[in-house]
Amino acid sequence: MNPEPILNGLYVPLVTPFTDDLRLAPDALARLADEALSAGASGLVALGTTAETATLSAEERETVVDVCSAACRAHGAPLVVGVGTGDTAAAITSLRALAARGDVAAALVPAPPYIRPGEAATLAHFTALAEHGGLPLVVYDIPYRSGQTLGAGTIAALGRLPGVVGIKHATGAIDATTMELLGSPLPGFALLGGDDIVLSPLVAAGAHGGIVASANVRTADFAEMIALWRRGSAAPARALGAELARLSAALFTEPNPTVIKGVLHAQNRIPSPAVRMPLLAASADSVRRAVLLAGSREGNAARQCPSTEMTEMPSRSATEVSAGPSGSATRVTA
Numbered sequence: 001m002n003p004e005p006i007l008n009g010l011y012v013p014l015v016t017p018f019t020d021d022l023r024l025a026p027d028a029l030a031r032l033a034d035e036a037l038s039a040g041a042s043g044l045v046a047l048g049t050t051a052e053t054a055t056l057s058a059e060e061r062e063t064v065v066d067v068c069s070a071a072c073r074a075h076g077a078p079l080v081v082g083v084g085t086g087d088t089a090a091a092i093t094s095l096r097a098l099a100a101r102g103d104v105a106a107a108l109v110p111a112p113p114y115i116r117p118g119e120a121a122t123l124a125h126f127t128a129l130a131e132h133g134g135l136p137l138v139v140y141d142i143p144y145r146s147g148q149t150l151g152a153g154t155i156a157a158l159g160r161l162p163g164v165v166g167i168k169h170a171t172g173a174i175d176a177t178t179m180e181l182l183g184s185p186l187p188g189f190a191l192l193g194g195d196d197i198v199l200s201p202l203v204a205a206g207a208h209g210g211i212v213a214s215a216n217v218r219t220a221d222f223a224e225m226i227a228l229w230r231r232g233s234a235a236p237a238r239a240l241g242a243e244l245a246r247l248s249a250a251l252f253t254e255p256n257p258t259v260i261k262g263v264l265h266a267q268n269r270i271p272s273p274a275v276r277m278p279l280l281a282a283s284a285d286s287v288r289r290a291v292l293l294a295g296s297r298e299g300n301a302a303r304q305c306p307s308t309e310m311t312e313m314p315s316r317s318a319t320e321v322s323a324g325p326s327g328s329a330t331r332v333t334a
């Protein structure tokens with residue numbers, strides 16, 4: 001029997017909350033981290049795409065990891081940290097620095113973005129990271145962002161590397177490669193869904209869990225949907241999965257994480273919907289549609305409602321929230 005992977009269940013790639021004038025809001029991040037883990041997430045992902053990592057300074061990145069690490073420590077949960085660079089040597093340096101902290105369970109690493117080095121070179125890249133980085137790796141397979149596709153043979157070779165503990169499968173499809181991977185599970189190697197809308201069918205087909213940005217919203221329901229499939233409760237899992245897929249579709253009508261931030265702001269969970277350029281804040285319409293799906297399950301609203309420390313922020317209705325084109329917050333009243 002295959003040993004269970006060290007990562008399974010729901011991992012929430014947290015947004016990075018900003019103030020209206022685009023400063024990091026670490027207290028709001030700490031609350032989001034605690035809420036996600038209290039709501040049933042298995043662990044957190046810091047510095048994912050969802051965190052607008054490309055726009056964060058080195059100091060801000062360290063603060064984000066520190067804040068997420070404190071929450072994970074308090075909950076006894078694993079912390080995964082994103083490391084993305086097209087430079088193998090620089091990636092090894094970043095991995096070693098993270099490993100030296102002693103509080104990071106694994107790094108989430110995409111194929112070298114933009115360079116398209118080919119499958120053999122991508123395998124060599126990950127082999128070097130696994131040998132010299134000093135941290136367990138989750139391969140982030142996201143060809144629409146990296147530009148590099150990976151076939152089932154390459155992924156299996158990656159999965160056999162000591163130190164590679166899983167893959168975040170975000171190829172935009174459940175296809176022949178997906179089914180080949182699910183049909184030949186590797187010992188200790190997790191297949192985690194990374195395409196929000198098809199997370200439910202992927203877990204139904206045998207994936208170990210997921211890393212999905214939509215779980216910043218309705219965390220408890222995403223965790224429950226995964227748990228239902230994993231214990232074979234197909235009917236409720238299917239119904240909840242369909243409901244969450246509608247939410248994910250609404251959250252991804254504009255570039256991630258703009259709509260998610262709009263929803264979290266509308267729920268009073270972050271101080272501003274602001275995003276940093278080159279992203280532009282989501283339109284009021286997109287946010288309004290997503291807000292309507294963000295709290296529809298009984299109990300969800302209570303779990304996701306603002307904590308008492310957030311009461312200084314006035315609550316907003318779905319029709320009040322939007323943001324200006326530069327990412328600064330602008331209220332519109334419909």
Ligand SMILES: O=C(O)C1=N[C@H](C(=O)O)C[C@H](O)C1
Nearest residue numbers: 013048049050211212213256
């Ligand atoms: O940051 C992440 O992890 C995720 N990013 C994806 C993206 O923005 O492409 C979406 C996925 O849900 C998680």
